[in-house]
Amino acid sequence: MSKIDIFRRYGLFDARVPRYTSYPPANHFQEGEGLKHQNDWLQSVPDGSDVSVYIHIPFCKRLCWFCACRTQGTKTMRPVDAYVDILRKEITGVRATLAPGIKMSRLHLGGGTPTILSAQTMSTLLREVFDAFEPAENFEFSVEIDPTEAEKPLLQTLIDFGLNRASLGVQDFAPEVQAAIGREQSLEQTETVIDFLRSNGVSSLNLDVLYGLPHQTLESFSETLSHVIALQPDRLAIYGYAHVPWMSKRQVMIREEHLPDPMARFALAEFAEKMFTENGYEPVGIDHFAKPGDSLALASKEGRLHRNFQGYTDDQSPTLLGFGASAISKFAQGYAQNAPATFAYQERINATGFASFKGFEMCTDDALMARVIEDLMCRFTFDEKTLCQAFPDHREAIRAMAVSLMQKFSDVFFISGEGLKLKPEAYPLVRVVAGYVDSRTSKKTAHSSAI
Ligand SMILES: C[S@@+](CC[C@H](N)C(=O)[O-])C[C@H]1O[C@@H](n2cnc3c(N)ncnc32)[C@H](O)[C@@H]1O
Ligand code: SF4
CATH class of the missing domain: 3.80.30.20 (tm_1862 like domain)
Structure with missing residues (x-):
C-alpha cells in the first residue's frame, strides 16, 4: 500500500481533530x-x-x-x-x-x-x-x-x-x-x-x-x-x-x-x-x-x-x-x-x-491520557514500560491501549523495546492517532483539519 493509501485508510484527509496543545483541549x-x-x-x-x-x-x-x-x-x-x-x-x-x-x-x-x-x-x-x-x-x-x-x-x-x-x-x-x-x-x-x-x-x-x-x-x-x-x-x-x-x-x-x-x-x-x-x-x-x-x-x-x-x-x-x-x-x-x-x-x-x-x-485517568498524548505528539511513541512506571495502578488500561493501538494502526506502528513507535513516514497521522486514544474528545465536535 502506498503512503497516500495508508493516510487515506486512516482518515488523514477527512479527520477533524484537536491540535492537542493541551490535554484535555480547552473546549473541555x-x-x-x-x-x-x-x-x-x-x-x-x-x-x-x-x-x-x-x-x-x-x-x-x-x-x-x-x-x-x-x-x-x-x-x-x-x-x-x-x-x-x-x-x-x-x-x-x-x-x-x-x-x-x-x-x-x-x-x-x-x-x-x-x-x-x-x-x-x-x-x-x-x-x-x-x-x-x-x-x-x-x-x-x-x-x-x-x-x-x-x-x-x-x-x-x-x-x-x-x-x-x-x-x-x-x-x-x-x-x-x-x-x-x-x-x-x-x-x-x-x-x-x-x-x-x-x-x-x-x-x-x-x-x-x-x-x-x-x-x-x-x-x-x-x-x-x-x-x-x-x-x-x-x-x-x-x-x-x-x-x-x-x-x-x-x-x-x-x-x-x-x-x-x-x-x-x-x-x-x-x-x-x-x-x-x-x-x-x-x-x-x-x-x-x-x-x-x-x-x-x-x-x-x-x-x-x-x-x-x-x-x-x-x-x-x-x-x-x-x-x-x-x-x-x-x-x-x-x-x-x-x-x-x-x-x-x-x-x-x-x-x-x-x-x-x-x-x-485532572484526575489520574486524565493525567495518564495527557502523558500518552504528549508522548505521541512530542516523541511519536507509546512507551508502555515508562507509562506503567509512572502510573502503576493503571497497568491494565495501559496494556489495553497498546493492544488497541496495535490493532487499529498495525501498518504504521512498530514494536520498539517495551513500547510502540510510529514509523517516521507516518508522523503526519499522529493527531489522528491521538484522537483515537483520547476517550474524552467527541468525534462530533468540529475541530480543524488533521492535515
Ligand atoms: C498570535 S498569532 C500572530 C502574531 C502576530 N500578531 C502576527 O501577526 O505576526 C501567532 C500565529 O498563529 C498562527 N495562526 C493564526 N491564525 C491561524 C489559523 N487560522 N490557522 C493556523 N495558524 C494560525 C499564525 O501563524 C500566527 O503567526
Ligand atoms: S489578526 Fe493579524 S496581526 Fe492580529 S494576531 Fe492575528 S495575525 Fe497577528
Whole structure:
C-alpha cells in the first residue's frame, strides 16, 4: 500500500481533530472550575520552584482575515493602556498568592499583537513583571511580533528588558495569497525587523509560515519558502491553516473555493518539509523545524520536548501562569482559564483580583491520557514500560491501549523495546492517532483539519 493509501485508510484527509496543545483541549474546560480552584492551586505551587509566565495582549491594529487567535481590533491606544493597567493588577494579585521563593523561567508575550503597546506602556508592564518575578537561571524572554507593527523604540524597550527570543509572523509572501487573507506584509518590512533584532543581540528568531492558504500553489509556496530560508531563522513553525469560520467570524472573508483541498494541503506540507530539511533544518514534532544546535532541536533529539499552548517547547517548568483575557494557567492539578472577553476579564480583576472562570481538574485517568498524548505528539511513541512506571495502578488500561493501538494502526506502528513507535513516514497521522486514544474528545465536535 502506498503512503497516500495508508493516510487515506486512516482518515488523514477527512479527520477533524484537536491540535492537542493541551490535554484535555480547552473546549473541555468546565464553567466555574477555574474560579473554584485558582486560589488553592496558586498557593500549592512549591516554594523555590520555577514558573513560566504568559501574558496575552488581545489587540491588533489590523485584523487579518485568516487569524483564529483571540484578539480584537483597535485604532487607538486608550483600550490597550486601560487593559495593561488591569494586567498589572492581576500580576500583583497572583504574585501575592504565590510562595515568595518562586522564580520565572520563561516570559512570553503573545496575542494578538504585543508590539502594539507604546514603548512607555511596555516598559511599565515589564517593570511590574520583573518586580513580581525574579528571573531564574537560564531565563528566556520571548515575544510574538507582527513585523508591520513593530516600531524601533518598542523593540528597543523589549531588548533593554532582556528579550532573547522573538517569533515573527510571516504566513506567506505571495501578493495574491496576502490579498486573499487580508494581510499585507512585504519581505523588506520583515527583513528590517530581523536586522534590527539581530544587530541588537536578539539572535534567536522563529518565523511562522502557513500552508493551506487560498491561492497557494507549490510554485508560489516555493518562492515564499526560499525567502523564509534566506532569512535564516533558527526555528520555523509551519502550521496548516485552520479554517474555522464558526469560531473565528472574520474567516468568512476567505473564499472557500480558493482553498487548496486536503491532498493539495498535504503536498504543500510535504514540500515545505523537504525544502527545510534540504536546507539544514531538523524536524521537531509535527510542525516545527530548527537548526541542529538550537535548543528546541536538542530537546527533540534528547526526548525532552513538551507541548504547550504556543506549540512545541523545551520549557520543563510544570507550572504555567497565564495573565490577561482568555489566558490559560496550567498547574499540577489542572487548568484555569481567564474570562475570554476583555470586558469580562477586566470586571473580574476589578472585583476579585483574579480572573479565572472555566477550568479543568485532572484526575489520574486524565493525567495518564495527557502523558500518552504528549508522548505521541512530542516523541511519536507509546512507551508502555515508562507509562506503567509512572502510573502503576493503571497497568491494565495501559496494556489495553497498546493492544488497541496495535490493532487499529498495525501498518504504521512498530514494536520498539517495551513500547510502540510510529514509523517516521507516518508522523503526519499522529493527531489522528491521538484522537483515537483520547476517550474524552467527541468525534462530533468540529475541530480543524488533521492535515
Ligand atoms: C498570535 S498569532 C500572530 C502574531 C502576530 N500578531 C502576527 O501577526 O505576526 C501567532 C500565529 O498563529 C498562527 N495562526 C493564526 N491564525 C491561524 C489559523 N487560522 N490557522 C493556523 N495558524 C494560525 C499564525 O501563524 C500566527 O503567526
Ligand atoms: S495575525 Fe497577528 S496581526 Fe493579524 S489578526 Fe492575528 S494576531 Fe492580529
